[in-house]
Amino acid sequence: MQVTLAIKRFNPESDKPQPHYEEFTVDVEEHFTVLDSLIKVREEVDESLALRCSCRASICGSCAMRVEGHATLACKTKLISVMDGQSKVRIEPMTNQPVIKDLVVDMKPFWDKIRDVEPWLQPQEPEPEDEYIAPNEAMIHLTGVMGCIMCGACVSDCTVLEVDPNFLGPAALAKAYRFVGDPRDDADKHRLKELSKYTGIWDCTRCYECVEVCPKGVAPMDRIMALRDRAIAAGFDGNYGARHTEAFSDLVEHSGWLDELRMIPKTFGMFNPLSLGPLLGMIPIGLRALRRRKLPPIRHKSIPGVKNVRRIFKKVEARK
């Protein structure tokens, strides 16, 4: 069978360095992965095509790139699975990371952020004579996150990094969870305090892109949510993210559904001087909405049988 690969190329050493698409049509076998086909292009058509790969078995994490608009490992993706009846496949370098050449991106920002979360054990106890021992059952919940191969796919497709390159991002935050959740580590308070700042756990939009594209089932977003829970439990609950979660929970517990009108002041805090700016900033929005009658009801009624919702909240929270 024949396939046309539309590859996004960029050569910084050309006369006019401009990203552009180039199409290569090659004969492929049905079992070919995207990587097989790219190697074929490089070996038989254009040896200047730049790409990274090593193990060809989804272990080394070198060949992450975007195929048909989503980040994936080229070696793990069968061509046929992305062709969807078409004969053309679009292949691009990962996004949210600077392109060095063609399909090769600069991973330095990625590694800098991994380093930012201090990815090493910080025990307080005196060093044991042999190794640090952790019971199996205390480590099982970390096996998923330990499966991370640092390929950068989650970072590539993160919706927050697209607008804010300072966000720590899914890979580094998942790595942070790996240490916060480790029973041998004693730096939880310090870690959770740092992670609760701007660019940390509360900036994630919960869009599930990272969960969807991760080739190893690490589910970075789920780890970020677990970090939020731990941060609130550790007392780092004064930031807008934690306040938003608590306000939402209180309002739903009270009436069974969300009272949006009270959500904003409850998140910002009516008597918090730092909140004056954000609250004032909402006034033009509110006035515009008022003019168009695009506002929640002033009198928010509880749902029928709300006492059952309140009972569930109490019972389940006590269980926790």
Place this chain on the structure above:
Amino acid sequence: MKYAFFPGCVSRGGCPELYPAVLKVCERLDIELEEMYGASCTGSGILQEKNEFLGDTLNARTFAMAEQMGLPIMTICSTCQGVMSQANKRLRDDPAHLAEVNETLKEEGLEYRGTAEIKHIMWIMVEDIGIEELKKKFVRALPDLKLAPFYGCYIVRPSWALEFDSHPGRERSLEALIEAVGATVVDFSGKTRCCGFPILTINEKNSLAMVANHTSEAQSLGADAMVTPCPLCHLNLDSFQPKAASQNGIRIHMPILHLPQLVGLALGFSPKEMGLGRHIVSPRRIEEKVAEAAKV
């Protein structure tokens, strides 16, 4: 065709134009609705980050109510749909989890047996009514409209919860409906990205940058409007669009339509009947084109 109607919070809150539009559209499509007045908020993913078991229990309560009614659930919000689909999958896949949740529901005389079906109105139109049947009910085509689809995260991700394998039409359902009303689909990269709403009060700058990116991209591709099945996306993309434009120093005028409003226009309802006048970004351009189509 009858459903247990779960309207969610925002269609009666920040997007109050959606709820009456849905009732009108459903009546004309012969979709009978029995509203679930006693059902609670799904937790929206926010309660789940604090306590997933709590979220699953609240949703199981809603599912058990629908089982008692003997009806599938109809949602009108991508977020409600996604959060409920996820909860349902966890409850169905893990009998021990389901039993534990039922232990809490018992006091209210409820038990979830794991049979609830939860469907967004967008899926109902594509799967239960079908595009061809739907087209028979349309009284006007809207061929002059160029519309950019905007799904909302939770109706496209995570895929493990959304049954795309057994319902392959779901992944293109919004485009299929835009084509069904005779309009042109403006495909754009932001289509399945995040609108920014979940972090609006946490990191407004980032949230508004997302609004600005998506609306300006749709605008640059010549879209007359964006269409969304998610009222949360609508709230951010519409209500916060002027602020987003000013933050990013660009001019944007991109009307945002709720999907049921678009279908309502094809069914012959006036823009006023569909509540278009209640949007923040004036959809006058749409109103004019609909008036033109009505003349034909």
